[in-house]
């Protein structure tokens with residue numbers, strides 16, 4: 001029987017992972033999900049306090065092949081709070097070809113013996129490829145359209161701390177699903193934890209294999225977010241588009257942008273989420289995004305640090321156990 005959020009009695013101790021990498025949510029067992037959330041919740045309660053320096057002496061490399069501010073900084077803050085040394089390497093996405101160049105970069109880094117490599121790359125599967133070539137533990141910080149596990153975990157933590165549970169909640173993930181690694185990871189995670197997840201999107205922004213994903217799909221915002229407890233908006237990820245997927249941004253906003261009128265269809269106390277960065281006036285109206293009563297967007301950023309502390313620590317603990325086995 002799947003364990004539910006309300007049933008978990010796991011103490012907030014460091015988590016050991018079944019694998020020594022964290023490449024995605026797909027295939028993660030429910031107990032590990034709960035344990036990571038419980039540990040992160042402990043860190044969230046102690047974000048301004050000193051915590052045990054479980055990463056002291058460890059070197060963490062943030063290897064980012066795509067632009068990022070919040071995710072990279074979040075990993076850096078999390079690592080430093082646990083006492084690690086952090087090195088940031090940003091490689092301009094357009095000048096780097098996947099394949100050999102990626103593996104060469106990683107092999108060079110490997111010779112410097114980092115403990116954990118945090119990788120963001122525009123190609124789906126890049127972190128998996130690296131995991132085959134280097135000794136360090138790898139965290140996927142977003143690969144192409146594939147997965148973004150720590151974003152999903154921070155979303156789940158934000159929801160759990162706000163609603164006291166995840167199981168049974170109705171969650172609409174709206175907008176550019178096809179280009180979103182956030183949507184995919186959240187479907188695995190929030191669905192795995194017992195939420196009813198829906199995708200709300202124009203058919204041009206849905207992946208071809210949507211029928212195999214086991215998720216309810218809506219093409220109309222009012223229908224899709226009806227009675228939902230959470231409305232999660234996604235950015236139109238134009239950098240991954242070919243050009244004909246959406247009408248004008250104005251028209252897109254009229255049909256799929258979240259404003260106070262459309263939000264009326266959701267549950268009366270529905271909360272708004274967005275992974276950032278936001279395109280204000282395209283997928284979300286500023287009035288909604290900045291509404292402190294309804295928006296969890298800043299909370300998500302805060303919870304990101306706590307989740308990344310739990311994940312980095314889990315990888316360090318898992319590696320130490322492997323070494324002593």
Ligand code: NCD
Pocket residue numbers: 070071142148151181182234235237275276277
């Ligand atoms: C997301 C990403 O990079 O996939 N953002 C993030 O990690 N903060 C979503 C996005 O870029 O729209």
